[in-house]
Amino acid sequence: MAFASKSPWVIHYDGSSCNGCDIEVLATLCPGFDGERFGVINTGNPKHADIFLVTGSVNEQNIGVIKEIYNQMLEPKVVVACGICACTGGVFHDCYNVLGGVDAAIPVDVYAPGCAVRPEQLIDAIVAGVAALDEKSAALKAARKGA
Amino acid sequence: MSKATIIPFGPQHPVLPEPLHLDLVVQDETVVDCIPQIGFVHRGLEKLVETRDYNQFIYIAERICGICAMGHSLGYAETVESLMGVEVPKRAEYLRVIWHELSRVHSHLLWLGLAADAFGFESMFMHCWRLRERVLDLFEKTTGGRVILSVVKVGGVVRDIDATQMAEIVSVLDGLKDEYTQIMNTLLTDTSVKNRTVGVGYLSAEDATALSMVGPFARASNLAYDVRSFGRGAYGDLSEFAPITDTAGDCFARVKVRCLEVLQSIEIIKELAAKMPAGDIAVDVKGAPADGAQASNVLEQPRGECYYYARGNGSKNLERMRMRTPTSQNLAGMTVALKGCDLADVNMIILTIDPCISCTER
Numbered sequence: 001m002a003f004a005s006k007s008p009w010v011i012h013y014d015g016s017s018c019n020g021c022d023i024e025v026l027a028t029l030c031p032g033f034d035g036e037r038f039g040v041i042n043t044g045n046p047k048h049a050d051i052f053l054v055t056g057s058v059n060e061q062n063i064g065v066i067k068e069i070y071n072q073m074l075e076p077k078v079v080v081a082c083g084i085c086a087c088t089g090g091v092f093h094d095c096y097n098v099l100g101g102v103d104a105a106i107p108v109d110v111y112a113p114g115c116a117v118r119p120e121q122l123i124d125a126i127v128a129g130v131a132a133l134d135e136k137s138a139a140l141k142a143a144r145k146g147a
Numbered sequence: 148m149s150k151a152t153i154i155p156f157g158p159q160h161p162v163l164p165e166p167l168h169l170d171l172v173v174q175d176e177t178v179v180d181c182i183p184q185i186g187f188v189h190r191g192l193e194k195l196v197e198t199r200d201y202n203q204f205i206y207i208a209e210r211i212c213g214i215c216a217m218g219h220s221l222g223y224a225e226t227v228e229s230l231m232g233v234e235v236p237k238r239a240e241y242l243r244v245i246w247h248e249l250s251r252v253h254s255h256l257l258w259l260g261l262a263a264d265a266f267g268f269e270s271m272f273m274h275c276w277r278l279r280e281r282v283l284d285l286f287e288k289t290t291g292g293r294v295i296l297s298v299v300k301v302g303g304v305v306r307d308i309d310a311t312q313m314a315e316i317v318s319v320l321d322g323l324k325d326e327y328t329q330i331m332n333t334l335l336t337d338t339s340v341k342n343r344t345v346g347v348g349y350l351s352a353e354d355a356t357a358l359s360m361v362g363p364f365a366r367a368s369n370l371a372y373d374v375r376s377f378g379r380g381a382y383g384d385l386s387e388f389a390p391i392t393d394t395a396g397d398c399f400a401r402v403k404v405r406c407l408e409v410l411q412s413i414e415i416i417k418e419l420a421a422k423m424p425a426g427d428i429a430v431d432v433k434g435a436p437a438d439g440a441q442a443s444n445v446l447e448q449p450r451g452e453c454y455y456y457a458r459g460n461g462s463k464n465l466e467r468m469r470m471r472t473p474t475s476q477n478l479a480g481m482t483v484a485l486k487g488c489d490l491a492d493v494n495m496i497i498l499t500i501d502p503c504i505s506c507t508e509r
Contacts, residue, residue: 013159014166016190016508018210018212020295021213022165026164030272030280031276059187065159091210092195092210095191097189
């Protein structure tokens with residue numbers, strides 16, 4: 001991808017992560033790594049967001065919250081699983097209150113593993129997310145024309 | 148006075164990096180009651196001691212919380228060491244405290260940024276996190292990790308800091324101190340910061356004692372309680388240590404206490420770096436904790452006193468591991484401080500107790 005077709009706005013939700021990935025998500029958007037140079041803005045409103053960054057695994061208590069935020073986002077939308085807990089459950093995979101990675105609740109487009117996930121990797125994942133967003137947007141347009 | 152209404156706050160909320168749900172009972176613009184609901188981050192990791200041996204569990208212990216990772220691995224290691232009667236070399240104790248105090252600097256800078264963001268001071272947020280990156284660079288150079296360090300093991304530490312790296316730590320901290328002092332002075336003298344924080348979220352010393360508040364939250368209400376002043380490990384070799392306290396008990400006092408603690412931590416690291424003893428960094432630990440052996444331990448985390456308890460059963464797995472983390476103590480004080488505040492001040496009060504939900508729920 002030679003240029004970003006969109007300035008993706010992201011929404012972040014902490015599933016049941018240990019905070020390590022959450023502070024790396026915020027650090028990605030701060031001066032050290034400056035994710036904002038790609039036009040990435042952190043928003044608190046699901047309706048404004050294009051990319052959903054989920055950290056941590058899914059449990060009985062938060063599965064409803066994750067699904068709710070996902071459902072409130074408008075199409076096209078992309079989900080990035082940030083960190084190994086969000087991908088598979090990580091070191092906590094056999095805890096009694098862990099149902100698994102984020103894909104146990106909602107479809108995931110980009111997996112960014114790591115414990116904690118590194119900001120460079122998150123930037124890569126967001127850029128890959130923009131590409132996935134383009135594909136979805138093209139598919140939506142084609143479906144609209146076909147209809 | 149109008150009818151009472153319940154306003155839900157969280158679990159997904161722009162000022163909260165972590166999920167915490169509060170039901171705010173509001174009458175007009177005043178919060179009359181607050182009912183917290185937790186459990187969004189509960190993983191149940193204390194039970195993992197049954198399937199991981201005591202050496203493996205240290206990697207679980209430090210993933211209780213990514214911000215206090217160093218503190219939790221240190222607290223767990225100290226507990227198991229006292230369970231098994233292991234004597235840690237002096238150099239390892241110094242190295243542990245240096246990393247622990249560095250993580251306090253990073254945690255307080257992180258918090259300061261989030262608090263500034265909560266009252267709409269976004270450039271301050273960015274400045275604090277810019278300075279924090281330098282501490283993370285030091286972590287990366289000395290341990291290889293940015294937030295999860297994995298540097299403590301039962302019996303010592305896994306890596307040494309040589310003289311060149313130590314000199315670099317001191318020079319980076321000197322540079323950081325200059326810039327940080329400018330930021331701190333701006334924050335503590337700015338009128339708009341004072342308008343948002345002075346007199347907001349007051350907690351009296353009596354309430355703080357009765358509710359067993361810990362850490363900077365308690366110290367801002369004039370309770371001079373700091374585990375570091377017990378003088379255990381390398382803290383005992385400091386020429387002087389006095390907890391930083393404030394008498395006001397409001398949000399501004401809490402900001403001030405944490406601001407000054409960053410400078411205190413920098414001084415501690417510099418003093419220990421100068422006094423660093425030579426020698427081994429770890430001892431070999433063999434065997435298993437005896438059946439029925441018990442040990443407890445307290446440690447001053449960036450957010451306050453954390454209590455650890457461990458019991459052995461004669462095998463490599465512990466029978467029970469229990470932590471009582473600072474935020475689970477402080478949530479009680481937070482609900483008291485929230486009562487009677489304006490709805491617009493709720494963000495500020497929640498942020499100034501520096502909640503760490505993943506520690507609390509584990």
